[in-house]
Amino acid sequence: MAASFRDKLLEELRAEAATVSWETPPARRLARHLVTAAGLAAAVAAAVAVPLMSDAPAFAVVKNPDGTVTVRINEFVRPKDLEKRLREEGVPAVIDYVPYGQTCRQPRGRNVPQPDRMPLRPAEDSRDFSIDPKDFGPDDTLVVQMHSANGDLTKSNGGSVSVIRGPVAPCELVPAEFSGAERE
Structure with a gap:
């Protein structure tokens, strides 16, 4: 088991x-x-x-026997700590949690097309996702940008996941544009 x-x-x-x-x-x-x-x-x-208990750490990162990494984000705080932990497990990452209503100015680098797979895969528990470090080339970086739901740090209200080849530009906050369906 x-x-x-x-x-x-x-x-x-x-x-x-x-x-x-x-x-x-x-x-x-x-x-x-x-x-x-x-x-x-x-x-x-x-x-x-x-x-x-019901109170959980902000995030957890676990290396699996097959080499994949399982991640659970319970609270959208300490993104640089999560970045560091992912790098320790072989996943080059840039994690940005941005305030609700804002986003990072695009483009942040050269996006790697992901036609056949997503860099994050749902795991057994719906709150978890897995990443396979083998999915990344030597100059690829996982870039995750999330914002909390109207300031509730335990719930995401959207974001983006991409893989960038080469340098990743820092997150420069700009107002997000919402369609009527995305707005809370």
Whole structure:
């Protein structure tokens, strides 16, 4: 049976916690280290409990055994942290969360046509999507631009996904143009 997203996230947190050194410090620093260790233990316990509760981290990125990467975005905050995490898993990415009613000035670079596939694929859970790092050429970058629904950071009200070959221009905010059907 395949591991669930929660199991994969828990495994990733355990691996991160395993990198902490538990060597005994000199006596004069012991009290400070005990406080630090207690804080770390509380943080790990809270992080492990997070997937089991309704409050979830802003995002989660999990590397799958087949090399794909599963992503869940729970809150549209900290896009640069998500970018960094995706790059760690082999997905070159630029993530921009823009205010409702605005968009990034186009073009941001040379778009790579995607006739047969989308760079993001729906995953088992409808809140997740997967990315295959093998879908990207050496100079390709996944560019994701999303905006929240009228300022609700937990809901998306649209955006765009593209792959750009070569340099990606920074997001320069401009007013978005909405058709009547897209407006909330």
